[in-house]
Amino acid sequence: MKSAMDGLIVLDLSQVYQGPYCGMLMAYQGAKVIKMEALTGEVIRQRIEDKNPHEFLMFNSNKLGISLNLKSSEGAEILKSLVQQADVLIENFTPGVMDRLGVGYNTLKEINPRLIYGSATGFGLNGPYSDFPGMDLTVQAISGVMASTGYEGKPPVKAGPAVCDILGGIHLYGGIATALYEREKSGVGQHVEVSMHDATYPALASPLAGYYEGEGKRPERTGNRHSGLRMAPYNVYQTKDGYVAIICVTEKHWEQLTRLMERTDLIGAPGYENTVNRALNMDVVDQIIEDWTKDKSKWDLMKQLKEARVPSSPVLSIAEVEDDEHLKARGMIQYVDHPIRGRSKVPGSPIRLSRTEQQKVTPAPLVGEHTEQVLQDMLHYSPGELERLREEGII
Amino acid sequence: MKSAMDGLIVLDLSQVYQGPYCGMLMAYQGAKVIKMEALTGEVIRQRIEDKNPHEFLMFNSNKLGISLNLKSSEGAEILKSLVQQADVLIENFTPGVMDRLGVGYNTLKEINPRLIYGSATGFGLNGPYSDFPGMDLTVQAISGVMASTGYEGKPPVKAGPAVCDILGGIHLYGGIATALYEREKSGVGQHVEVSMHDATYPALASPLAGYYEGEGKRPERTGNRHSGLRMAPYNVYQTKDGYVAIICVTEKHWEQLTRLMERTDLIGAPGYENTVNRALNMDVVDQIIEDWTKDKSKWDLMKQLKEARVPSSPVLSIAEVEDDEHLKARGMIQYVDHPIRGRSKVPGSPIRLSRTEQQKVTPAPLVGEHTEQVLQDMLHYSPGELERLREEGII
Numbered sequence: 001m002k003s004a005m006d007g008l009i010v011l012d013l014s015q016v017y018q019g020p021y022c023g024m025l026m027a028y029q030g031a032k033v034i035k036m037e038a039l040t041g042e043v044i045r046q047r048i049e050d051k052n053p054h055e056f057l058m059f060n061s062n063k064l065g066i067s068l069n070l071k072s073s074e075g076a077e078i079l080k081s082l083v084q085q086a087d088v089l090i091e092n093f094t095p096g097v098m099d100r101l102g103v104g105y106n107t108l109k110e111i112n113p114r115l116i117y118g119s120a121t122g123f124g125l126n127g128p129y130s131d132f133p134g135m136d137l138t139v140q141a142i143s144g145v146m147a148s149t150g151y152e153g154k155p156p157v158k159a160g161p162a163v164c165d166i167l168g169g170i171h172l173y174g175g176i177a178t179a180l181y182e183r184e185k186s187g188v189g190q191h192v193e194v195s196m197h198d199a200t201y202p203a204l205a206s207p208l209a210g211y212y213e214g215e216g217k218r219p220e221r222t223g224n225r226h227s228g229l230r231m232a233p234y235n236v237y238q239t240k241d242g243y244v245a246i247i248c249v250t251e252k253h254w255e256q257l258t259r260l261m262e263r264t265d266l267i268g269a270p271g272y273e274n275t276v277n278r279a280l281n282m283d284v285v286d287q288i289i290e291d292w293t294k295d296k297s298k299w300d301l302m303k304q305l306k307e308a309r310v311p312s313s314p315v316l317s318i319a320e321v322e323d324d325e326h327l328k329a330r331g332m333i334q335y336v337d338h339p340i341r342g343r344s345k346v347p348g349s350p351i352r353l354s355r356t357e358q359q360k361v362t363p364a365p366l367v368g369e370h371t372e373q374v375l376q377d378m379l380h381y382s383p384g385e386l387e388r389l390r391e392e393g394i395i
Numbered sequence: 396m397k398s399a400m401d402g403l404i405v406l407d408l409s410q411v412y413q414g415p416y417c418g419m420l421m422a423y424q425g426a427k428v429i430k431m432e433a434l435t436g437e438v439i440r441q442r443i444e445d446k447n448p449h450e451f452l453m454f455n456s457n458k459l460g461i462s463l464n465l466k467s468s469e470g471a472e473i474l475k476s477l478v479q480q481a482d483v484l485i486e487n488f489t490p491g492v493m494d495r496l497g498v499g500y501n502t503l504k505e506i507n508p509r510l511i512y513g514s515a516t517g518f519g520l521n522g523p524y525s526d527f528p529g530m531d532l533t534v535q536a537i538s539g540v541m542a543s544t545g546y547e548g549k550p551p552v553k554a555g556p557a558v559c560d561i562l563g564g565i566h567l568y569g570g571i572a573t574a575l576y577e578r579e580k581s582g583v584g585q586h587v588e589v590s591m592h593d594a595t596y597p598a599l600a601s602p603l604a605g606y607y608e609g610e611g612k613r614p615e616r617t618g619n620r621h622s623g624l625r626m627a628p629y630n631v632y633q634t635k636d637g638y639v640a641i642i643c644v645t646e647k648h649w650e651q652l653t654r655l656m657e658r659t660d661l662i663g664a665p666g667y668e669n670t671v672n673r674a675l676n677m678d679v680v681d682q683i684i685e686d687w688t689k690d691k692s693k694w695d696l697m698k699q700l701k702e703a704r705v706p707s708s709p710v711l712s713i714a715e716v717e718d719d720e721h722l723k724a725r726g727m728i729q730y731v732d733h734p735i736r737g738r739s740k741v742p743g744s745p746i747r748l749s750r751t752e753q754q755k756v757t758p759a760p761l762v763g764e765h766t767e768q769v770l771q772d773m774l775h776y777s778p779g780e781l782e783r784l785r786e787e788g789i790i
Contacts, residue, residue, distance in 0.1 A: 138708035148555025159554035160543025177572035191749035313533035321539035354586035
């Protein structure tokens with residue numbers, strides 16, 4: 001059985017999360033992904049002394065790793081030679097860096113008109129913020145993620161996960177896959193550009209809708225409550241061993257919940273007739289529910305609520321998530337044996353295709369682990385030439 | 396100039412955010428996307444009486460809208476006839492619903508082996524949580540988004556944006572585009588499956604890395620501070636008109652910041668020598684910075700910090716985001732004139748391709764707005780047959 005991206009060659013020059021996640025998903029679909037790093041390794045490796053922090057392992061599975069000094073003219077020439085054979089290049093340098101290195105899109109498309117060149121940025125290649133520093137924290141700040149997270153009257157809060165990085169990376173994947181499809185028709189590549197800031201904006205739909213419908217008069221952050229404060233129950237409730245999230249989208253959900261709570265007296269009672277009235281009365285509604293949840297366990301509550309067909313979920317801790325049985329059964333938690341870090345958990349691919357094969361997960365490369373192999377196989381460098389390149393600090 | 400997905404026909408049966416976002420991005424790339432709804436309209440329309448809430452407009456631009464009663468056998472037959480001509484079908488019903496309607500993947504692939512059938516779910520088609528209710532709130536609860544958001548010793552907090560919905564939708568887009576590319580080689584479609592829960596897990600990389608490296612002993616949520624509490628400065632600071640996010644990734648950033656604050660005495664001082672030591676001392680470091688930021692404006696601070704090359708960003712309010720000049724310049728904020736809601740702001744596409752054309756944005760359809768047009772054009776129904784279908788409650 002073949003993989004969907006079998007035969008594709010991807011040069012992945014990207015760093016940290018956003019670009020590397022995109023490259024890894026392509027590797028999982030069968031592309032040959034060559035991660036190209038500076039001789040000292042990419043930025044995220046510098047977080048720990050052995051250069052293989054867990055964050056690096058999580059986004060670089062199934063890649064070949066080569067190290068190359070792009071600031072040397074011979075290094076840039078080696079990149080250009082690889083580009084002749086490549087289908088895709090991914091980079092997330094600050095806008096302008098690739099051009100200054102002499103390997104920007106306009107140069108590389110002359111070398112290989114079929115090249116699909118993917119640029120992941122913080123704020124894009126144009127527009128008033130295009131030179132703003134694009135990191136997950138700064139994009140969360142400027143995009144409204146922080147404004148809409150936390151509680152009314154308290155400071156804005158960042159979302160714990162790196163949502164802007166991953167939204168950026170997966171939109172880039174989508175753009176590159178689209179360009180690959182289109183290239184089958186036209187025979188020509190193109191420049192795919194995705195910014196983290198753009199990629200985050202659609203996720204703001206609920207806070208934006210709350211803003212529009214409240215004519216700007218509603219609080220911009222509502223804790224664990226509905227963004228528009230227009231639904232109740234919709235919250236996270238204390239239990240004896242943590243928290244449980246409960247939402248009643250339909251009246252049926254609410255009726256079923258009142259049955260479980262043995263509070264059927266509330267069905268149709270004044271202030272409880274529908275979600276709009278309950279929302280006006282949400283402090284009381286939430287208190288009634290928490291009085292019921294607080295001495296029960298979160299998984300018992302979930303089980304009861306599920307049987308009664310009321311949407312709910314336990315709030316899992318990071319310790320529970322990192323060992324989640326469902327994520328393991330789904331193959332989202334994968335194990336690799338890394339030569340330095342040992343047995344480590346890394347993410348699988350959320351993209352499942354029924355007919356084409358997904359690659360077995362292999363560990364992220366060490367710095368320059370496959371430099372010689374790749375330069376010999378693809379560019380036919382001799383051992384002597386490789387030795388010279390190494391002595392001259394080019395590889 | 397052609398669009399990347401010109402000529403593709405997409406049947407979009409999906410609802411709320413996750414599937415509709417995927418369909419809209421395909422429409423922006425030139426696919427003919429036919430949104431199929433129940434006669435009363437999809438779930439999210441029910442939020443307001445006129446059936447055109449802003450959330451609906453935001454994720455259904457550029458689609459044709461048809462209404463069809465899939466529970467009637469003739470309705471299901473009409474879907475099957477459309478499938479014969481379609482390239483892609485998108486659905487996000489509860490697992491099993493499409494099979495019960497007689498239009499599951501195994502049936503439809505017999506009708507059209509080239510069909511790419513995209514299923515967006517909460518928790519996937521298999522695994523112990525596969526029958527759990529999958530809404531943005533419940534997926535945030537179980538996936539660790541909540542556990543990692545908020546402050547140590549305080550309750551978990553949901554991220555304000557619908558991050559799980561949008562992560563699910565864009566991974567589905569990536570999977571469908573991959574299958575379209577592969578179909579050009581094999582001539583055959585396949586079933587693409589993406590769950591919101593799977594799609595959220597990679598974004599947990601920082602909290603997971605913090606957990607692994609702290610051997611589970613660090614707090615699982617750290618407010619606006621670094622997930623692993625291993626970097627300082629890294630926080631959001633009060634200003635006279637809101638907040639500003641500041642991070643020092645390198646020592647150079649820190650030195651530049653001390654210059655701006657006129658506190659160069661801190662460079663190399665005990666407890667401030669490097670990010671690890673500053674992190675151990677982060678309450679003091681943060682206080683020094685906030686004493687400097689609190690009487691300045693957030694944009695003035697950003698400007699100074701940017702000139703000094705220290706990564707920072709103002710925290711924008713939702714009111715500022717919804718009118719953001721950069722998002723407008725980038726085309727991420729688009730205007731449509733909707734027949735009921737009037738002039739409205741909707742998202743553009745974060746996926747930019749340099750050579751193929753992106754469609755001009757047009758407003759989301761009303762319920763059944765294009766039913767007759769589509770059934771006439773694609774299936775050649777006569778006016779009399781359409782009248783009968785309408786009378787019988789099939790369209």
